[in-house]
Structure formats: C-alpha cells, structure tokens
Amino acid sequence: xxxxxxxxxxxxxxxxxxxxxxxxxxxxxxxxxxxxxxxxxxxxxxxxxxxxxxxxxxxxxxxxxxxxxxxxxxxxxxxxxxxxxxxxxxxxxxxxxxxxxxxxxxxxxxxxxxxxxxxxxxxxxxxxxxxxxxxxxxxxxxxxxxxxxxxxxxxxxxxxxxxxxxxxxxxxxxxxxxxxxxxxxxxxxxxxxxxxxxxxxxxxxxxxxxxxxxxxxxxxxxxxxxxxxxxxxxxxxxxxxxxxxxxxxxxxxxx
Numbered sequence: 001x002x003x004x005x006x007x008x009x010x011x012x013x014x015x016x017x018x019x020x021x022x023x024x025x026x027x028x029x030x031x032x033x034x035x036x037x038x039x040x041x042x043x044x045x046x047x048x049x050x051x052x053x054x055x056x057x058x059x060x061x062x063x064x065x066x067x068x069x070x071x072x073x074x075x076x077x078x079x080x081x082x083x084x085x086x087x088x089x090x091x092x093x094x095x096x097x098x099x100x101x102x103x104x105x106x107x108x109x110x111x112x113x114x115x116x117x118x119x120x121x122x123x124x125x126x127x128x129x130x131x132x133x134x135x136x137x138x139x140x141x142x143x144x145x146x147x148x149x150x151x152x153x154x155x156x157x158x159x160x161x162x163x164x165x166x167x168x169x170x171x172x173x174x175x176x177x178x179x180x181x182x183x184x185x186x187x188x189x190x191x192x193x194x195x196x197x198x199x200x201x202x203x204x205x206x207x208x209x210x211x212x213x214x215x216x217x218x219x220x221x222x223x224x225x226x227x228x229x230x231x232x233x234x235x236x237x238x239x240x241x242x243x244x245x246x247x248x249x250x251x252x253x254x255x
C-alpha cells in the first residue's frame with residue numbers, strides 16, 4: 001500500500017509540473033538570411049491561459065549592409081539607428097528568418113489585430129469601417145497603458161517603442177505586456193517584421209517566423225528550461241512556401 005501511495009503521489013506531482021508550464025515562443029534572426037540582423041525576440045508567458053508575457057529582445061544590427069539597404073529602398077541613404085517591429089499574420093518563406101521581398105506585405109501580411117484597433121496596416125484595413133478608424137489610430141506606450149484597446153495586439157513598437165540602437169548597433173531590452181495575445185492565439189504563420197526607420201519611410205528589411213520553445217524538466221529539482229538558443233533546434237520551418245515577386249519602383253511595404 002505504501003508503494004502504491006508513493007507512486008500515485010509521484011505521478012500526481014509530475015502531472016502538476018506538466019500542467020503548470022509556461023508557454024514560450026521565439027523569433028530567431030540569422031544574419032546570413034535576415035539582411036545582417038542576428039539574434040532573437042523571445043516571448044515567455046506566465047501561464048497557459050495568461051495574457052501576461054515577458055518579451056526579451058537580444059538583437060545585433062551591426063551586420064546590416066547599408067549599401068544593400070539603400071539599393072532596396074532609396075530613402076535609406078544614411079545609417080539606420082532605429083527600427084520598428086510588429087507581429088504579422090503570414091509566413092511565406094522556407095527559412096526561419098528572411099529579408100527584403102520575403103518580408104513584404106504579400107509574404108507576411110499585415111499586423112495581427114483581432115479586436116480591430118485598426119492602424120493603417122491592420123489585417124482588416126480593407127474593411128471600410130477599419131479604414132475609417134485608422135485615420136485616428138494613435139498607439140504609443142502612454143495610450144496603451146491607459147487603454148490597451150488603443151493598440152493593435154501586434155503593434156509592438158507602438159506599445160513599447162521602437163528599437164533604438166546603441167553605439168555597438170545592438171538591442172538588449174525586456175518588457176512585460178499584461179495584454180499580450182493568449183498562447184492559444186499564436187499560430188505557426190506568425191512572424192515578427194523589422195522595419196528600418198528611414199526618415200518618414202519604414203521599409204521592411206528583416207523578418208522571422210514564430211517557433212515554440214520546448215520545455216524540459218530536470219531531475220529532483222524539477223526545474224524548467226526554455227532557452228531558445230539551446231532547446232530550439234536549427235531546422236527550417238516549412239509553413240507556406242515559395243517566394244513572392246517583389247514589386248518594382250521606389251515604394252516598399254512600410255507597415
């Protein structure tokens with residue numbers, strides 16, 4: 001009887017650990033594919049059904065080729081020191097991260113916006129009501145803190161501000177979002193797109209697809225690890241596929 005009770009308790013404890021895990025997702029940028037951007041943006045939830053998530057950005061922009069950027073968009077004639085970032089709804093590359101035309105609207109879609117806050121790049125911007133609402137869209141850290149419905153769920157630079165590069169062209173920041181999309185809202189086609197701020201223009205230069213971070217529980221301590229660099233693996237995703245043809249001219253996707 002003692003043995004049965006002990007085994008039952010151990011099994012119950014294991015179930016408790018499994019049910020208590022906190023989902024984690026990562027967007028990994030490989031400099032070789034992502035226009036020279038290297039690093040990751042990780043999302044760590046407090047729990048399975050929580051909207052509270054910690055976002056950690058560790059990015060290195062020192063490898064960005066300014067000449068290639070200027071060739072892609074003629075507005076980017078000076079060194080870029082600021083980038084915007086958003087969750088987009090689609091992915092159309094066979095790689096985990098990509099650049100330029102593979103980050104276009106045709107390839108990655110518009111911002112995730114299920115509640116129709118309706119910025120100019122909302123996924124619902126083609127709806128007449130949303131287009132009209134976009135004329136007064138004003139998402140910034142102050143407005144988001146006062147009313148989360150002011151921002152698209154995917155407008156990360158609106159919520160927290162853009163990436164401002166230091167002298168070494170890196171970004172290392174962390175934010176806690178109490179109104180992040182639920183874990184169940186994440187889909188395999190989500191991507192984070194980085195936009196170079198070139199005057200009034202913000203061309204899309206790099207993007208990365210969402211990947212779920214595996215969770216491990218170790219021995220007697222029952223500790224959980226969600227380190228994307230060690231647990232994430234290096235295989236390529238195959239969501240969607242094929243390249244989108246890039247439209248010519250001086251205009252490039254801004255949102």
